[in-house]
Amino acid sequence: MVQFDEMMGGDGQPRISYQRLSQWLSSVDVQWLSSRREQAELLFRRIGITFAVYGSQESTERLIPFDILPRIISRNEWTRLERGLIQRVTALNLFLKDIYGDGQILKAGVVPADLIYRNPGFCSEMFGRRPPHDVYVHIAGVDIVRTDDKNFYVLEDNARTPSGVSYMLENREVMMRLFPELFSLHRVAPIEDYPNELLATLRSVSPPRATGEPVIVLMTPGQYNSAFYEHSFLADKLGIELVEGRDLFVRDDIVYMRTTEGPRRVDVIYRRIDDDFLDPLIFRADSALGVAGLMGAYNVGNVTLANAVGTGVADDKATYTYMPEIIRFYLGEEPLLLNVPTYRCREPDALAYVLEHLNELVVKEVNGSGGYGMLVGPHASKAQIEEFRLKLKANPDNFIAQPTLALSTCPISVAQGIAPRHVDLRPFVLHGANSVKVVPGGLTRVAMTEKSLVVNSSQGGGTKDTWVIDDLLTRDDINII
Amino acid sequence: MLSRTADNLYWLARYMERADFLSRAIEASRRLASLPKTYGSAESEWDSVLLSSGSSESFVASGRPLEEEHVVEYLTFAADNPGSIRNCLYLARTNARAVRTALTVEMWEAINGAFLEMQSFENRRKATSTEELTYFLEFVKRTSLSYDGGAYRTMLRNDAYWFSRLGLFVERADNTARLLDVKYHVLLPEKESVGGSLDYFQWSALLRAVSAHNAYHWVYRTSMKPWLVADLLILKPEMPRSLISCYESIVRNLDFLARSHSRQGPAQRQARKLHNHLQNLTMENVFQSGLHEFVSNFIGENNQLGLLISEQYLF
Numbered sequence: 001m002v003q004f005d006e007m008m009g010g011d012g013q014p015r016i017s018y019q020r021l022s023q024w025l026s027s028v029d030v031q032w033l034s035s036r037r038e039q040a041e042l043l044f045r046r047i048g049i050t051f052a053v054y055g056s057q058e059s060t061e062r063l064i065p066f067d068i069l070p071r072i073i074s075r076n077e078w079t080r081l082e083r084g085l086i087q088r089v090t091a092l093n094l095f096l097k098d099i100y101g102d103g104q105i106l107k108a109g110v111v112p113a114d115l116i117y118r119n120p121g122f123c124s125e126m127f128g129r130r131p132p133h134d135v136y137v138h139i140a141g142v143d144i145v146r147t148d149d150k151n152f153y154v155l156e157d158n159a160r161t162p163s164g165v166s167y168m169l170e171n172r173e174v175m176m177r178l179f180p181e182l183f184s185l186h187r188v189a190p191i192e193d194y195p196n197e198l199l200a201t202l203r204s205v206s207p208p209r210a211t212g213e214p215v216i217v218l219m220t221p222g223q224y225n226s227a228f229y230e231h232s233f234l235a236d237k238l239g240i241e242l243v244e245g246r247d248l249f250v251r252d253d254i255v256y257m258r259t260t261e262g263p264r265r266v267d268v269i270y271r272r273i274d275d276d277f278l279d280p281l282i283f284r285a286d287s288a289l290g291v292a293g294l295m296g297a298y299n300v301g302n303v304t305l306a307n308a309v310g311t312g313v314a315d316d317k318a319t320y321t322y323m324p325e326i327i328r329f330y331l332g333e334e335p336l337l338l339n340v341p342t343y344r345c346r347e348p349d350a351l352a353y354v355l356e357h358l359n360e361l362v363v364k365e366v367n368g369s370g371g372y373g374m375l376v377g378p379h380a381s382k383a384q385i386e387e388f389r390l391k392l393k394a395n396p397d398n399f400i401a402q403p404t405l406a407l408s409t410c411p412i413s414v415a416q417g418i419a420p421r422h423v424d425l426r427p428f429v430l431h432g433a434n435s436v437k438v439v440p441g442g443l444t445r446v447a448m449t450e451k452s453l454v455v456n457s458s459q460g461g462g463t464k465d466t467w468v469i470d471d472l473l474t475r476d477d478i479n480i481i
Numbered sequence: 482m483l484s485r486t487a488d489n490l491y492w493l494a495r496y497m498e499r500a501d502f503l504s505r506a507i508e509a510s511r512r513l514a515s516l517p518k519t520y521g522s523a524e525s526e527w528d529s530v531l532l533s534s535g536s537s538e539s540f541v542a543s544g545r546p547l548e549e550e551h552v553v554e555y556l557t558f559a560a561d562n563p564g565s566i567r568n569c570l571y572l573a574r575t576n577a578r579a580v581r582t583a584l585t586v587e588m589w590e591a592i593n594g595a596f597l598e599m600q601s602f603e604n605r606r607k608a609t610s611t612e613e614l615t616y617f618l619e620f621v622k623r624t625s626l627s628y629d630g631g632a633y634r635t636m637l638r639n640d641a642y643w644f645s646r647l648g649l650f651v652e653r654a655d656n657t658a659r660l661l662d663v664k665y666h667v668l669l670p671e672k673e674s675v676g677g678s679l680d681y682f683q684w685s686a687l688l689r690a691v692s693a694h695n696a697y698h699w700v701y702r703t704s705m706k707p708w709l710v711a712d713l714l715i716l717k718p719e720m721p722r723s724l725i726s727c728y729e730s731i732v733r734n735l736d737f738l739a740r741s742h743s744r745q746g747p748a749q750r751q752a753r754k755l756h757n758h759l760q761n762l763t764m765e766n767v768f769q770s771g772l773h774e775f776v777s778n779f780i781g782e783n784n785q786l787g788l789l790i791s792e793q794y795l796f
Contacts, residue, residue, distance in 0.1 A: 223578050232581040242582050247485050258484040260640055260794040261742050 004148050004408045005420050006071065015149075017074040017469060020185045025069075030417050033068070036178055037413055040068050043174050065462030066171065067412040068178060071423060071444040075189075078440055078468040081144070081152055081427070084336030086436045087327060089140045089429045092159055092314050094330040096136040100126045100310065110329050111322045115346075119319070120367060121312030123275060125282060129299055131308040132207045133433040138270075138306035139198070140429040141165075144337070144442075146408040153338045153405065154323070155424065159315035160307060161272050164443040164463075165428050166230040169194060169237075171465040172441075189440035189468040195237035197430055197437055198270075202238075204432035205304050206267045214267040217243045217257060221273045221289045231272050240270075245277075250293030255303045268304045275309050317366045317400050318344065340405060345396040354401040355392065358385050361401040363392065376453070378404055407453055410464070412446060422447045424455050425466065440468040486580045487644045488795040493576040494632075494648030497592075500569040501625035502656040502690075503556055504618040506530050509690040513682060514549055527552040533656075533663040536564045557617065558606055566621055570599050583641045587631035595624040640741065643734045647790065650734070654727035654783050657714055660690055662776045668707040669772060684710050691722040711772065712764045724779065728756040731786070738794070748789040755782055 007018040014022035025033075044063055073081070098104050099116050106113040116122055141162025143155040172191055176183060199216070206214035220231040222244050235242035247257050248266065256263035271278065277287040279294040297303045313319060319326075321342045327335045343350040343361070354361060363375040375388040392399055409420035427442030444464040445455035455461040510530045514523035524547050531537040531552060539562060545551040559565045574596040577584055584592075602617055629649070636642040661668070667683040684705050688694040693713060700717060701709050717723045732752045739745045767775050 223575075228578075236582040241483050241486075243483060244485070247483050260482055260484055260487045260644075260738075 003406055003420070004146065006146070006408050006410045006423075007420075017072050017077075017471070021070065021072060021182070024182060024185060025411075025418065033413055033417075034415065037068055040066055040174055040178055043177065044170075064167065064457045065448050065460075066174070067421075067446055067448075067462055067464045068175070069411055069413050069418065069464065070175065070182070070188075070467045071410045071425075071446075071464045072186075072467050072469055073425075073441075074469060075471045078189075080336065082438050082440070084152060085142055085427055085429050085438050087331065087333060087336055088142060088154065088157065088323070089137055089431055090436055091323070091327040091330050092140065092157060093135065093137050093431055095326050096308070096311060096314050097130070097134050098330070099313065100129065105326065105329050108329070110325050111319070115318055115322075116313060119313045119316060121310070121314075121316045123310030123313070125295060125299075126308070126310040131298075132301060132304045133205050135205050135306075135431055135433060136308040136311050137314070137429075138201055138205060138308075138431050140431070141426045141443075142429060144425045144427065145405060145423075147406050148408075151338050153340050154320075155340060156317075157315040157320065157323070158426075159311040161274065162426070162428070163227045163230055163272070164426055164445075165194065166233040167463050168428070168441060168443045168466070169233075171443075171463055175465040186467060187470045191439045191441045194428070194439045195234065197439060198234070199238050199240075201430040201432040201437075202268050202270055202304075202306060204434060205306065207301050207304055209301060210265075210267040215257075215265060216268040216270065217241045217248075217266055219243050219245070219248070219269050219271040219273055221277065225272075227272065234270075245273075245287075245289045245291050248291045248294070250291060250297050253293070253297045253300050253302050255291070255294065255297045266303060268306065270306045275312065278305070278309065317342075317364055318346070318397075321400060340402045343401040345392060345399040345401060350401075351392070351396050354399075355389060358389060360403065362404055363388060363399055363401045366398050366400060376404070404453070410444070410446065412448070412462075412464070419450070421450070422453050422455065423464070441466040482583070482640045484795050486583050487640060488791075489576040489580040490583060490641055490645045491648035491790070491795070493573050493580070493592075494645045495652040496569040496573040496576070497625050497628050498649050498652040499564070499656065500566045500573070500621050502653075503534055503564075503566050503569070504621040505692060506533060506660070506690045507553060507556055508618050509686040511549075511553075512689065513686045516682060523549065529663045530556065533659045534564060535659065536562055539563075553614065557614070558603060567599060567603065570595055570621075570624070585631060585635040587635045588628060591624065591628040591631050595620075595628070598624075638737075640738065643737045644794070646734045647731060647738075650727045650730045651783065651787055651790070653722055654724055654731070655780065657691060657722050657724055657727070658776055658780045658783065660687065661711070661714060662773070662780065665772045665776060668711045669768070680707065681705055688713075693720060693722065696720060708764055708768065711767070715767065716759065716762060716764065725756070725759040728752065728759055732756045735790075746789075746793045748786060748793045751782070751786045751789050755779075755786070 007014055007022060009015050044066055095105065099106065099122075103113070105111050106116060137159045139162060141158040141164060143158065145153050145155055147153065168191060202216050203214055216238070217240055218231060218235040218238070220228060220242055222228065225231070232242055241257065243257055249256055249258070249263075255266040255269070257266050273289055276283045277289045279290050279292060280287045281292050282295040283290070294303070295309070298305055298309065320339065321344050323339055324335045327333060343354050345351045345354055354363065357377075358375070359377045359380070361377045363377070365373040375384065377385065380388075407422040407424065410423045411418040412421045423444050423446045425442050425444050427438050430437045444466045445457065446462050446464050447453060447455050448460060448462045457463070507530060510526050514526045527547060527549055528537065531540050534556060536556065540552070540555050543555070543561060545555060555562050555565065557566045560567065562568065574592055577589060577592045581589065598620060602620070605613065632642070632645055636645070664683065664687050667680050667687070684707060685694060687710060688697055691714065697705065697710065697713055700713060700719065703709070713720050713723065715724050718725050718729060720726055732749075735749045735752050739749050
């Protein structure tokens, strides 16, 4: 497999969008770059000390590794990507509206009905109900990878409570402090308006019956949640209250928060807590994190939950395989972003093929996430493969398989200079009542160890700042700058 | 604002103030306990620190002997003493983290930095020397200064600030009153005749515990007299740790809250009642009705205010 490097072309020359970075890199020495790396570490530790603290007592403060070289996407590429993202999230939303309503796509036989109705992500509570403005996926974090200079593949549609946007914003802040000169060489599209756009999105989906200025809150499971830093960061940037379940109560199907001035009505809840924990009366009765009666208020349209309840059915790996059909069905368009070719093990032919080619494929659990519960065939031992073979045969519906992709690489800064590492990208798509938007950029996740394909931060992956820059037409343009 | 946020800010301020008071009280007692035996017994001195910090009973229950080393350990690092400095800082940090968005960066850094430094003090604890203890107590005082200064200089003047200030002054009034409660016997006027140099050190230790040693001289310009020490700690509005000064601030901050919520309530009335009482009081009245009675009554009323604040705002 030929590795696609986003900086260096096949001819050994840097690609046009990376020309300025490459030139700049050759003008600075390794020592200096190292000192910047240490400085970045210090800055993050400071911010880390300020925010990202895990556990309550003697626990160590875990920082997600950060690489100081930007990952660059040209405006042209971004425009294509953006269109594809908007298309995809629009379709996801229509799909959810349909399956919780008439079920046209199921009746048409495009997606098997049992795959939806028997899906653990399908929420029967939502059946026949419509969330305010028919918006389900207010915030999506779509994971994208590249394998060549043309195509973008979607790995996952995270349509529940995607996280990571605080790192996107912090990475940019740190980069601007570290490399102001690099920013003046490029025209980097700003992302700092994300909180503003998010707030506008949340305001737009306020329940129609709520009068006056909508009261918006961010609901967190609490300070022991690993993403608590992001919750408090966003609440602070948005200027909205950061509430826990115990700060809210429901009376006569209206949600209130407890304030020093007495109960205050709440219209929109940006919840960063899973469906299961939202309302102990409807879902898990042992949930101390939720609010009793919340679903009642939701069902009569007195409060908006973002994202809506029951979106998990749309970002599950089995539904994923139908995304191209889903896009064609609702929009009548060809998908702009590709799906990774996927074998649905629930289909006998596919299963037979997968069982025969286990050592070449990546096998994933339909509902797994975070890089857990998967088999990476080419890197697995014989014993691991045999173990997975048994699991697969026992419950084929629970698995899908994909060929290993030759993920693109980007340069990262290492002790000896620079070296290529595999990357992916998570842009954040905002779906409001009247518009679907993407802030130009996203969170680039990078596998910090050589050859590794695992970019998940829970397994040692790092992050990079992601730059969308204006296109240069030819290499001569660079000399003008 | 969210009631939970207000509650956290209120308690955060109380824990920080308590840690500061504890470190000053320990310092003052160390001075006193290191004097020759004829100046008084070191045991009773350590006992009175325990009493004024409200941890005397739990100390005895913990089975530790009443010796400097153990008392100091109990008040500073002991994890099993809910009121130790360590636990005050930890609880302050827990409260701060929960209301991260209500704090300014400066406040958070002061408190989180203190938490990390506290951990490194704890790790070095086996080597606790008197020198190390001095560093530690200095560190605690510095922490409360930078936290408090951060709050004063950077916070928006709104509910968050007022609740935070309320916590500080309610706690401070409680601390000063407890100190008086434990030491009232050395402040009684008849002591003067017996007095002399022995009590001088008691009085000056008392003043040191509320960082008022120099203030006394600036206010009275006379040698140390016990009733003047009591006057300074109870009735002098210019003395920032006096009961009356604390109440002046409590009334002011409660009024800000009442104005922004357009409602005066039981908490405002209770605070104003206490403040008026202090304003109309003279030291003669206090001594006539009994210093001890006055102080225990005050502690009760101050606790009552704490409860009223909770009921009114932090439901």
